[in-house]
Amino acid sequence: DGGITQSPKYLFRKEGQNVTLSCEQNLNHDAMYWYRQDPGQGLRLIYYSQIVNDFQKGDIAEGYSVSREKKESFPLTVTSAQKNPTAFYLCASRKGGTDTQYFGPGTRLTVL
Amino acid sequence: AQSVSQHNHHVILSEAASLELGCNYSYGGTVNLFWYVQYPGQHLQLLLKYFSGDPLVKGIKGFEAEFIKSKFSFNLRKPSVQWSDTAEYFCAVLFGGSQGNLIFGKGTKLSVKP
Numbered sequence: 001d002g003g004i005t006q007s008p009k010y011l012f013r014k015e016g017q018n019v020t021l022s023c024e025q026n027l028n029h030d031a032m033y034w035y036r037q038d039p040g041q042g043l044r045l046i047y048y049s050q051i052v053n054d055f056q057k058g059d060i061a062e063g064y065s066v067s068r069e070k071k072e073s074f075p076l077t078v079t080s081a082q083k084n085p086t087a088f089y090l091c092a093s094r095k096g097g098t099d100t101q102y103f104g105p106g107t108r109l110t111v112l
Numbered sequence: 113a114q115s116v117s118q119h120n121h122h123v124i125l126s127e128a129a130s131l132e133l134g135c136n137y138s139y140g141g142t143v144n145l146f147w148y149v150q151y152p153g154q155h156l157q158l159l160l161k162y163f164s165g166d167p168l169v170k171g172i173k174g175f176e177a178e179f180i181k182s183k184f185s186f187n188l189r190k191p192s193v194q195w196s197d198t199a200e201y202f203c204a205v206l207f208g209g210s211q212g213n214l215i216f217g218k219g220t221k222l223s224v225k226p
Contacts, residue, residue, distance in 0.1 A: 033214075040121065042202060042218040043156075050211065058213070090156060099144045099163065099210045103156040 003027065004104035006091050011109045013085075021076045021107045023091030030096035032074035036060060037088040037106070046089075049074055078109065085111045114138055114207045118217035125193055126225050133188040133220050135203030144206040145186040146214070147177055151199045159201070162186065173197070195226045 004025045013019045023032065031050045035043040035058075045058030049068040063082025068074055074093075078085045088108050092101040119134035137143065147159040160171025167179040177188045186203060203217040 035216075040218055042116075042118075042216040043204075044216075045213055048213070094210070097210065099206055100146070100158060100161060101214055102158070103148075105155050 004091060004093055004102060006089075006104040006107050008107060009105065011107055013109070013111050015111055016080045018077055018079050019085075019109065021078065021089055021091075021109065023074045023076065023104060025072055025091075025093045025104075027093060027095070027102070028071070029093035029102075030071070031094040031101075032068065033092040033094070033101060034058075034064070034066065034074070034076045035090045035092065037090055043090060046076065085109060114205070114213075114215050116203055116205050116215050116217040118201075118203050118220050120220045121218070122221045122223070124223045124225065127195055128192050129224075131188070131190040131193045131197070131222070133201055133203075133222070135186045135188065135217055137184050137186070137203075137205045137215075139184060141207070142209060144209075145177070145179060146204040146206070147171065147175070147186075147188050148202045148204060149199050150202065150219075156202070159188070193222070193224050195224045198222060198224045 007022045033048045034046040037043050044060050046064050047066040049055035065077045090106045091104040094101045115138045117136045145162040148156050149159045150156045162169045162179045170176045175190050179186050200219045200221045202219045204214050206214050
């Protein structure tokens, strides 16, 4: 079954702990993205990667880190420096040379 | 700064009513325009998109949108909504081509009463 998978669907962490969210795609897409969705705020770009071993900060990168060691994987780490980490996190990918991003099912992170 | 505005936060309609959701964007040269939909508990899905050509684009489930360049608008329409259209709708604009960033509006929640 092709697509973008994010795991887990729900994640709970204690304040002060780092947590890594998984995003995998088997679509052979070149670019991958991480967004944060808050109620009434739409989606805001955290980090993106156009190719393997390269990534750029988005609009709200502070307190987050990413890696892109493999084309199919783009994990996001929410660090303890992120002031308000409780949110719904969406991963997306895009085939090179096209303009449309496709989204995964999301991970809802709750920091207690 | 590049921005996208959606005029309504929450729209409540009865079944069979007509729908129009507004979307405006800041001037930014070449743009590609999208509407995404998020049904309760489901993925964000592409509803329709405009890249070039006919400014009236048709998407899935009877939705359409019209790009009016002079007004920097890309409003979403459906002549007759159904209860199953209850969802959150996001307008998004890609400024500057495929390597640019996709900017989202804040979303409009549509509730359709049966």
